[in-house]
Amino acid sequence: MEIIVYGIINSITLSLMALGFTLVYSISRLPNFAHGALYITAGYFTWLFINKFAGFPYPFAIIAALALTSIIGALIYRFILIRVRGMEISEIIASYAIGLAILEGLRWGGLRGMTFTLPTFVTGSFNIMGVSVDYQRIIIVGVGIFIFIVLYLFTHFNRIGLALRGIAQDERAAMMLGIDSDMTAIVSLAIGSGLAGFAGVVLLPLGNIIVEVGYNVLIFAIAVCVVGGLGSWGGTIIASFVIGFAQILTEFFLSSHYQMVVALLAIIIILLIKPSGLFGKQKELEERV
């Protein structure tokens, strides 16, 4: 029973981490290696708003932090990535360098140790089917499902969302219909960073805000995206359940040190068996040489 409950929670956690990365990649084909950095940045901003500008209520702090993170994402695209768009090597190096600069800058600025924690939204815990779960984890599951629904509605019933999907499916045809490719890329990066930040704000109350978490998040996000098929949304959710349950099972039967091993093994196995991921059918020819 514990396995099922915590498996679901872990899976939703992973998919929250991965959603921003997969959104940016599916729309603008940019591997955003600064994803983990944005996750930490949002948590740090929230902490800053609460503790340094006294009197900021928690919800407002979160909203302000998310807005700032989205703006950072948009600025990264507008001033840096837009100039190297299409050059794969430069895209990867530039986004990775930005992410590293943010993370190591924060580490240098003193973001280490146990001092940086966010309060949970609601403290306490209750029992589901004999398993004790604290409210924060319940909120994560609720928020995760809520985000999936909002994203689905946004991309199916909204002009901007439809434009994003158009660019994702066929960039040239979408451009012929008057959709601005750079504009959608900016929007996608803003939303992607916002989602990374959102994941950070929701998940970070469970632990400390430390730089290493940023690297882990990037790796888990990438693992989920590769297993699900880069740029496939349905695949991302399925893959996060696969990896999430695999992690919980190894944690239950072996030890919690193996989370990273599971993520990496998942990538290796999927690259060996079905490189385009669980749901990346139409891209198979494109990616396999």
Add this chain to the structure above:
Amino acid sequence: MEMMRRERIDRGIKVRTEGIYAISSIREVLYLLGPRLILIVGMISLPFILELAPYWKRVVNIMCVYSLIALSFDFLANYVGLVCLGGAFFVGIGGYIAAIFNVYLSFPIYVSIPLATICGAIFCTLMLLPCLPLRGVYFAIVTLMYPLFFTRVIEALNILGGTNGITGLSSFPNQYVEEYTIIIVTLLFLFGMRRFVTQDIGLVLRGVKDNDQAVRASGISIAYMKSLAVFIASVMGCFAGAYIAHLYMWSGISLFALDFSIIPIASVVIGGGGTLVGAIIGSVILVPLSEILRAFGTFRIVIYCIILTLVIVFKSEGLMIYLQRKYHQFERWVKV
């Protein structure tokens, strides 16, 4: 209004030195040999110049180590099209294997370094094999993960000395051996790789980068070519790792540290990607800079990343290509 534009023309001497006429006069010979001699003589005489500053002699060793890793990054990225975000992976594997051979199996140093280089390279190639038949960002992703992954595994399982690392590797017999090993190997690899990429096989590798379908249509296996390239690159990386483990007489998880991944990338981008010499020039600039900035701690990485981003966005050709242009060509203004 008269429009002017800048025109670039090859220097006469450059054209003359392209064929057999290069040996017609001492001037042409010097034009060809000059830059190469400056590099070789400069590198070889560095330990003598720095005789009075022993600390900086150490820096020269580290500089050569970074040049080797940068060379392997440059080769993989600009000749085969594989972006390796984890140079630290090669370094760590090379260092640990050297430590295993030297400490656990007590091989002498002149056996353990070559053996670690070859075994490490085979191991790295095998580990990277799953992502080689694929296009796209997979190689970058997997190489990004491996150094973190191995750090975690070593910490978690507490194998190979755990967080303390393996101590007690034998050192080099004397300081000159220590220095000239790495300097000569770096120069050999530099000129060897320059020769290698102009051979037929180098052409095929560039074909893999630019148009893999054409290579495949010629009946050449892309996965094989890529794994060969990865093997060559990891030979360089693993040698650097084995050397650095013996230099510090210690091999620990800091061999998987971020420095070994990011400084080589930065030096290639600054030095000029695709020139191979640029990798060395970049590390000659960056590594002493990093020693000067040592007081700043991890802030150094921030500085590299900012330099890296600025160069890649605004001046992506790099230093070496700029210098080559100035050396081989002259400019003049002409009417349009």
